[in-house]
Each structure stands twice: as C-alpha cells, then as structure tokens.
Amino acid sequence: xxxxxxxDSIVKDIVNxxxxxxxxxxxxxxxxxxxxxxxxxxxxxxxxxDTDSIMADLKVAYEKFANVETNPEVWTESDxxxxxxxxxxxxxxxxxxxxxxxxxxxTKISRVHGDNHPELLKVNELFYEFKKEMLEHCAKEEEVxxxxxxxxxxxxxxxxxxxxxxxxxxxxxxxxxxAILLQIRELTSDFALPVDACxxxxxxxxxxxxxxxxxxxxxHLENNILFPRYINE
Numbered sequence: 001x002x003x004x005x006x007x008d009s010i011v012k013d014i015v016n017x018x019x020x021x022x023x024x025x026x027x028x029x030x031x032x033x034x035x036x037x038x039x040x041x042x043x044x045x046x047x048x049x050d051t052d053s054i055m056a057d058l059k060v061a062y063e064k065f066a067n068v069e070t071n072p073e074v075w076t077e078s079d080x081x082x083x084x085x086x087x088x089x090x091x092x093x094x095x096x097x098x099x100x101x102x103x104x105x106x107t108k109i110s111r112v113h114g115d116n117h118p119e120l121l122k123v124n125e126l127f128y129e130f131k132k133e134m135l136e137h138c139a140k141e142e143e144v145x146x147x148x149x150x151x152x153x154x155x156x157x158x159x160x161x162x163x164x165x166x167x168x169x170x171x172x173x174x175x176x177x178x179a180i181l182l183q184i185r186e187l188t189s190d191f192a193l194p195v196d197a198c199x200x201x202x203x204x205x206x207x208x209x210x211x212x213x214x215x216x217x218x219x220h221l222e223n224n225i226l227f228p229r230y231i232n233e
Contacts, residue, residue, distance in 0.1 A: 007041035010036070010039060011031075012032060012037055014058075015036065016206075018065070019206040021062075024057045024061055080150065084146050091214065092138045094214070095134060096135065096138070098211060098214075099131045102208075105204045106204055106208075108200055109200055109204050110124035123188060130180045137170070140173075145166055148163050149163075167231055174223060177219075178219065181212045181215060184212075188205060188208070191205040191208065193205060
C-alpha cells in the first residue's frame with residue numbers, strides 16, 4: 001500500500017484517514033484538534049520540526065498498520081506455528097501499544113465531556129476493564145496456551161483432553177471481551193458523534209471502532225481457524 005500523505009496534506013485529514021497518526025502528532029506536539037486545519041508543512045515550520053523525522057515516523061506507523069493481514073483465507077491453510085507467530089506480532093503487540101496509547105484519550109473525553117454525555121463515564125470504565133482483561137489474556141496465550149498448542153501440533157502432549165479444555169477456556173475469555181466491546185458500541189450508538197464532539201472525541205470513537213475490528217479479526221483467527229484443530233480431537 002502506497003504511503004498517501006505528504007507535507008501538503010492537511011493535519012486533520014491525516015488523522016481522519018489514519019487515526020494512529022495522532023500518536024505521532026502528539027509526540028511532536030502538533031495540534032491535530034483545534035489547530036488541525038492547516039497543511040502539515042505549516043505545522044512543521046511553526047514548531048521547527050525536522051521534516052524527514054516526522055515523515056519517516058508517519059510512514060513507519062502507516063506501513064505497520066497497512067501490513068496487518070486481514071484476509072482470513074490466507075490463514076486457513078497455514079501451519080499452526082505460522083498462525084501463532086502472526087497473532088503475536090500482528091495482534092498482541094499492536095494491541096498492547098494501542099491500549100497504552102489510547103488510554104489517556106478515553107479518560108480525557110470522559111472527564112471533559114462526561115457531564116453532557118454521561119455514557120462516556122461508562123465507556124471509560126468498560127475500556128479499562130477490556131484493557132485489563134485483554135492484557136492478561138494475551139499474556140496467558142503466550143506463556144501457557146500457545147506453547148501448549150505448539151506441542152499439540154508436534155504430537156508432544158499425552159493428555160489432549162486437558163489441553164483442549166484450556167483452549168476452550170480461552171474461547172470463553174474471547175466471549176467476555178466481545179461482550180465488553182458490544183456494550184461500548186451500544187453506549188455510543190454505533191460510535192455516532194454528537195454535535196459538540198471535539199477532535200479528541202472524534203479520534204477516540206474512530207480508534208475504538210478500529211480496536212473493535214482488530215479484536216474481532218484476532219479472535220476469528222483463533223476461534224475459527226487455529227483452535228478447532230485441537231479441540232475435541
């Protein structure tokens with residue numbers, strides 16, 4: 001995928017098309033909310049930022065996002081180790097980064113807009129519940145269950161029924177995470193923005209919806225492609 005942005009691109013348009021760019025702009029102290037209606041070149045000039053550095057950071061982030069394989073057909077014929085490695089590198093690590101980066105934004109809009117939009121207080125609570133559960137879940141997968149599945153793939157496990165039970169437990173955790181995301185979607189009326197939504201408000205809803213999509217793909221690869229190979233064999 002070709003990198004679509006130049007220094008002539010409008011800052012707010014970059015964030016609208018690629019919400020993860022907000023992390024780069026925050027790093028360089030570029031105002032992408034109230035002051036986002038200017039070309040990136042003007043923002044760079046005003047803050048005396050090195051153009052090559054920020055463009056390189058934007059390109060790396062964009063390519064990292066664009067290279068996440070979302071076509072499940074690619075994985076139905078892939079071997080177990082390949083799928084596990086893909087899940088860790090393309091879903092676990094990006095998820096950890098996104099949950100950390102998004103946290104202050106979610107808290108900010110609940111604090112600033114919570115009086116007029118009390119549902120944001122609940123969204124904030126649910127987001128941190130999701131964050132806690134998914135970080136624990138990913139650690140459990142990597143430390144316990146994925147190594148077990150690798151052994152199953154190599155026929156190195158004697159009690160396959162017990163191993164199957166551990167995999168089924170992961171599916172239950174997926175269900176719980178999905179239920180949290182559903183509550184967030186319902187509370188936000190499918191991430192519909194109110195008329196008084198500021199740039200940060202808009203950014204949070206875009207990234208929450210992207211987080212939901214990436215989580216569903218993550219879960220799909222495991223529940224529907226990887227896990228069935230080793231459940232109730």
